Amino acid sequence: MNVINIAVMGYGTVGSGVVEVIRTNGARINQRIGEGLNIKYVLDLRDFPGDPVQEKIVHDFETIINDEEIKIVVEVMGGIEPAYTFVKRSLQAGKSVATSNKALVAKHGAELLSIAKEQNINFLFEASVGGGIPIIRPLNSSLTADEIEEITGILNGTTNYMLTKMFYEGADYETVLKEAQANGYAERNPEADVEGYDACRKIAILSSLISGQQVDFEDIYCEGITAITVEDMKYAKAMGTTIKLLASSKRHGNRLYAIVAPCMLYPEHPLYNVNGVFNSIFVHGNVLGDAMFYGSGAGKLPTASAVVADVVDAAKHLNRNIMTMWDQEKLKLEDKAAAKRRFFIRMKGDADKMMSELKYSFGEIEIIHAEGLEGEFGFVTPVMMEGDYDTRAKGYKEQILHMIRIEDQTE
């Protein structure tokens, strides 16, 4: 059996997972490739005395780049630099790359894909979105008969864990955040998760893939879950909905409308029942109809499973480019103000007294009362453009306590 030598850059959580997966399932993996996978180097600044990986540890990237035997490089360091430089140089040297690094893919994906194509090798990043859930490869090679009209996902396990706790246990934001931090689901600085930035990078990657053009995450409206309260959840329950942090990209003609925001979902929505740290991605194709992919969105082994699946694919296609590219030219996103939906609003005051002015402003609204909440009420607007909502909401600046978008299933 021929041997394919690979290097793993980064021996943190995912990196050690990659080594473990190849150790555990190596025989089966080699059978699938038809050749033997060998981890020749593990790049890390640290040493790991006593760990069987110690003998493979190198501290200098030049060792990897200069070794012609290395055909595939796994990048699981995270962050933009030095990951970007190392990945780019690897591709330019004719080595395929598998990465779990969403920041890198969101920012430099177009360029790295194009280098891989020129070199007739591969830049693969299944693990960058949805952890262990196969979504990048299905979009690239399974949903190829379709025009993808919508991708909406629960793409961040930390916030989904927190919102699930808040919904089912009535706990408040600060309490569940502390709990999530205590059991390792949230980082000490939880900003990237709770502000929605992590989900935003992921939906940017998916949007680039389905549109074929670069979508910058900075251009996507992004709202996290930090403002979600115990009271919001009470209204959600009264309405028969739940609140989820959705990252969504919908096709409007040639444009995409992309947004990350907490949304109310009814039980009919396929993502309603996705609870705890799980992720799920809903896809609507113009001929396929609805499909959904569900699984562990993070975690050492699920993420490593996706990275190693990329390594297998790279090994089976050593001199053949298989990924769909996207152009570096930026896609013009649809203005958030032009998107239509219903809105839920929590308002100070008395519903009966305000009814006629609210109807005048918002149209046929539906009043919602939640148990035990006094001096406030909720209401749901008819479908309207977000820009029109903004105009109307301005007149009630002092009274509006919170607005949460409603995600009705289209069609």
Added chain:
Amino acid sequence: MNVINIAVMGYGTVGSGVVEVIRTNGARINQRIGEGLNIKYVLDLRDFPGDPVQEKIVHDFETIINDEEIKIVVEVMGGIEPAYTFVKRSLQAGKSVATSNKALVAKHGAELLSIAKEQNINFLFEASVGGGIPIIRPLNSSLTADEIEEITGILNGTTNYMLTKMFYEGADYETVLKEAQANGYAERNPEADVEGYDACRKIAILSSLISGQQVDFEDIYCEGITAITVEDMKYAKAMGTTIKLLASSKRHGNRLYAIVAPCMLYPEHPLYNVNGVFNSIFVHGNVLGDAMFYGSGAGKLPTASAVVADVVDAAKHLNRNIMTMWDQEKLKLEDKAAAKRRFFIRMKGDADKMMSELKYSFGEIEIIHAEGLEGEFGFVTPVMMEGDYDTRAKGYKEQILHMIRIEDQTE
């Protein structure tokens, strides 16, 4: 742009869907392939005067097999013959084949895959399981880092539609069957669906794929939904469960335990919420953990979407075999009697009076009472081997009204 000529065999529901999908999304599809897809022939016994496809209609398979320009053949006729002969001859002539024909794949998959491999072309069958849901390709090329330990699916939309109606509306079997037939979800002869044969062929295909050896559907224990009653559903509700027709394959060491049977599921099970005509497939990998794939398991366009995705894949790999094979040598399945689970039993008589003898026979049972049912009661056994259950149940032949298996999520 080069042209790749294809032939579609069969202009029924799926065949006309394939033509429609290529007509609708042709530009996008050609962009993905990098070449132009052209339907040169449509094979059917009938003529279709007035239909734009009429000019492509041929009645003789020899026209297709003798035309060297035809690189890919789509087989959507269904049934074993003449599909088997046509597909085999096509592959032997160096033409890749995409099929939606589960009967053909379940029976001759191993042989057809091996011919495709010899010829360095492809035999693809994404649409044969789960309609539009990508599952064959993800198993073949995404879940490659894993040892797949379980696949459990709701693989038949007709029976899931019927069970959903029975559960939510309290309707009886005969009524929902007539309704399903009236709106086209069930055929006039519903045997293949309601007896579980359709689901059984599909789980046989998935079992062959994950084990790498032929699994004959005739070897799989198969129980349909014809015995499910209004009373069963009442007990299911009392227990907080629902009843689904599950097709399942689980790894026990080197063996697989495969079964098709109606099972009770608790809300925690990922398949609990799959309702109506939708299909869903749950997969557990030893490193991935749990994943689930959900979508339209049948229907003209979703199925055609999967067939055309196979055509795209075949077109991108005209001279390169990409599918994992399975051996023609039959896999030894685990004896059904050795599988362990809990059982729900409906019994004639009085629970209090029978309690001590039932405890003696079955161990620590849990009694279930359903509203409005007199002269009978239900109980749940502890986990036991199915063979041991059979032995114990023999002594209560006269009293047992029905037994339904309970699908607890393992781990």
